[in-house]
Amino acid sequence: MLYRNLAESDCLAYNAAQRRSNEREGKETAMTFRRDDRRLFDRSANEYDAIRPGYPEALIEDLIRQSAIPDAGRILEIGCGTGQLTAPLAARGYEIVAVELGEDLARIASENLNPYLDATVICADFERWEPEPDTFDLITSAQAFHWIDPEIGYPKAHTALRPDGHLALIWNLFPGSNTPVYRALHKLYRTHAPQLCRRPGRRPLEERVERTMREIDASGLFLKPEIRQYPWVASYTKMEYTTLLRTFSDHLALEPAALDRLLGAVGTTIEQCSGTIDRPQVATLFLAQPRESARSV
Numbered sequence: 001m002l003y004r005n006l007a008e009s010d011c012l013a014y015n016a017a018q019r020r021s022n023e024r025e026g027k028e029t030a031m032t033f034r035r036d037d038r039r040l041f042d043r044s045a046n047e048y049d050a051i052r053p054g055y056p057e058a059l060i061e062d063l064i065r066q067s068a069i070p071d072a073g074r075i076l077e078i079g080c081g082t083g084q085l086t087a088p089l090a091a092r093g094y095e096i097v098a099v100e101l102g103e104d105l106a107r108i109a110s111e112n113l114n115p116y117l118d119a120t121v122i123c124a125d126f127e128r129w130e131p132e133p134d135t136f137d138l139i140t141s142a143q144a145f146h147w148i149d150p151e152i153g154y155p156k157a158h159t160a161l162r163p164d165g166h167l168a169l170i171w172n173l174f175p176g177s178n179t180p181v182y183r184a185l186h187k188l189y190r191t192h193a194p195q196l197c198r199r200p201g202r203r204p205l206e207e208r209v210e211r212t213m214r215e216i217d218a219s220g221l222f223l224k225p226e227i228r229q230y231p232w233v234a235s236y237t238k239m240e241y242t243t244l245l246r247t248f249s250d251h252l253a254l255e256p257a258a259l260d261r262l263l264g265a266v267g268t269t270i271e272q273c274s275g276t277i278d279r280p281q282v283a284t285l286f287l288a289q290p291r292e293s294a295r296s297v
Contacts, residue, residue, distance in 0.1 A: 037249040037250075037252070037253055038101060038147040038249070039101065039102070040249050040252040040253060041081075041102055041105060041247065041249065041252070042101075042102030042103060042104050042105055043252055044246050044247050044252065045082065045102060045104035045105045045107075045108055046104075046108070047243050047244075047246050047247050048081060048082055048105065048108075048247045049081075049082035049105075049108045049112070050243065051240060051243045051244045051247060052081060052082070052084055052143075052244070052247055053084070053172060053234055053281070054084045054085065054087075054088065055084070055085055055088075055142065055170060055172065055230075055283050056230040056232055056283050057088075058230055059170070059228070059230050059283050059285055060085075060088050060089070062228055062285065063138075063140075063168055063170075063285060063287065064092070066166075066226065066287055067137075067138050067165075067166040067168065067287060068164075068166075069094065069137045069138045069166075070137060071093065072093070072094075072095065073094055073095070073137035073138060074094070074095045074096075074097070074135060074136045074137050074138075075089060075094050075095065075096045075097070075136060075137065075138045075139070075140060076096075076097050076098075076099070076131060076135075076136040076138075076139045076140070076157075076160055077089075077096060077097070077098040077099065077139075077140045077141065077142075078099055078126050078139065078140070078141035078144055078145060078148065078153070078157075079099070079100060079101065079126065079141055079142070079143070079144025079145070079147065079148075080098035080099070080100045080105075080106075080109050080121065080142075080144075081100065081105055081109065081142075081143065081144070082105055082108040082109045082112055083098070083108075083109040083112040083113055084142065084143075085140060085142040085170065086098050086109065086112075086113060086119065087112060087113060087116075089140070090113055090116035090118065090119040091116065093118070094118065094138075095118040095119075096113075096116075096118065096119040096120065097120050097122065097131075097136075098113070098119065098120065098121045098122070099121075099122050099124050099126045099129055100121060100122070100123055100124075101123070101124070101125050101126070102123075103123055106121050106122070106123035107123075109121045126148060126153070126156070127148060127149060127152045127153070127156075131156070131159070131160040132160070133159045133160060134159075134160075134161070134162050134163070135160055135162070136160050136161055136162065136165055137161075137162055137164075137165050137166075138165060138166050138168060139157045139160060139161055139165070139166070139167050139168065140168045140169075140170065141168070141169050141170070142170040142171070143170070143171055143172060145169045146171075146211075150215045150218070150219065154215065154216070154219035154221050154222070155219070155221060158219075158221040158222065158290050158291075161290050163290065163292060164289075165289070165290065166287055166288065166289055167222060167225075167286075167287070167288045167289075167290070168285060168286070168287050168288075169212060169225075169285075169286040169288075170283065170284065170285050170286075171208060171283070171284050172281045172282075172283050172284075173204055173205050173208055173281065173282045173283075173284055174204060174279065174280065174281060175204065175205050175280055175281075175282055176198075176204070176280075177278070177279075177280055179278070180273055181269070181270060181273040181274060181277050182277075184269050184272075184273060185266060185269055185270075188262075188265055188266065188269055189262075192258075192261065192262045192265055193254065193258070193262050196250050196251070205229075205282055205284070208284065209227060209284070212225075212286055213225070213286075216286070216288055220291070221290060221291055222288040222289065222290055222291060223288055223289045223290075223291055224288070225286040225287055225288035226285075226286075226287045226288075227284065227285070227286055227287075228284070228285045228287070229282050229283070229284050229285075230282065230283040230284075230285075231280070231281070231282050231283075232280075232281050232282075232283065233278050233279065233280045233281065234278070234279050234281065235276055235277070235278050235279075236276060236277050236278075236279060237275070237276055238266075238267040238270040238271050238275065238276070238277070239267070241266070241267075241270060241277050241279070242263040242266055242267050244279075245263055245266065246259070246263065251263075
């Protein structure tokens with residue numbers, strides 16, 4: 001799997017082309033979001049560790065600089081997966097407590113973080129786990145906070161943060177693509193798994209920004225966040241890409257035989273088109289400070 005930066009204009013072109021394609025089709029449906037699906041990731045913990053991407057170095061550097069976390073600062077990570085964000089932060093010497101729901105994911109994360117003495121992985125449901133108040137300089141959640149009940153997640157994060165701390169929410173978002181291989185895959189999904197197709201006119205980048213902004217504002221606990229975006233692209237072989245799909249909750253929710261048939265067809269399509277597939281991403285960082293007034297209520 002290869003990574004490279006993607007110009008913002010190219011990324012926006014990907015998104016606009018996919019949106020126009022969706023509008024022409026006009027028949028796509030969306031899979032119902034189910035919070036219990038957050039437990040599905042543990043089924044493919046090894047694949048998750050092998051293929052899930054990390055985050056651009058520029059994002060991590062901006063996170064450290066903009067949050068002004070001290071050199072010996074404490075970080076709480078919510079939903080660490082197998083350590084995709086945790087490891088580069090631990091390598092910089094921060095003390096980290098990483099909370100992960102999945103037992104196998106937590107086990108692999110602990111193994112990956114074994115070289116870092118100040119990194120601890122706790123297998124727990126963050127919604128039920130109780131951190132000490134005013135303990136952390138930075139709270140991060142990468143590719144995970146949308147699985148947390150906002151009426152629990154934001155108050156708990158606010159309580160755990162020190163007054164001058166920051167909450168950092170991060171996602172790698174797929175803006176869509178209108179290249180030949182994706183057009184072929186779109187037709188394939190309409191036949192084999194129509195419930196996984198995007199609904200007409202869906203705007204994943206804008207929707208994530210709007211939804212997160214609404215949640216933060218509705219909590220009344222954080223100031224308006226700073227938002228930064230980092231377009232990039234990953235190139236996959238057909239085997240790598242089908243392995244990646246096995247780590248997506250909507251795919252994991254399929255019956256195993258149906259998933260195997262779908263991924264077999266995906267692999268064949270990629271092989272027929274070019275043998276590899278580029279997946280554009282926009283890594284998106286929301287960085288918010290706690291409201292001091294809310295702390296005293």
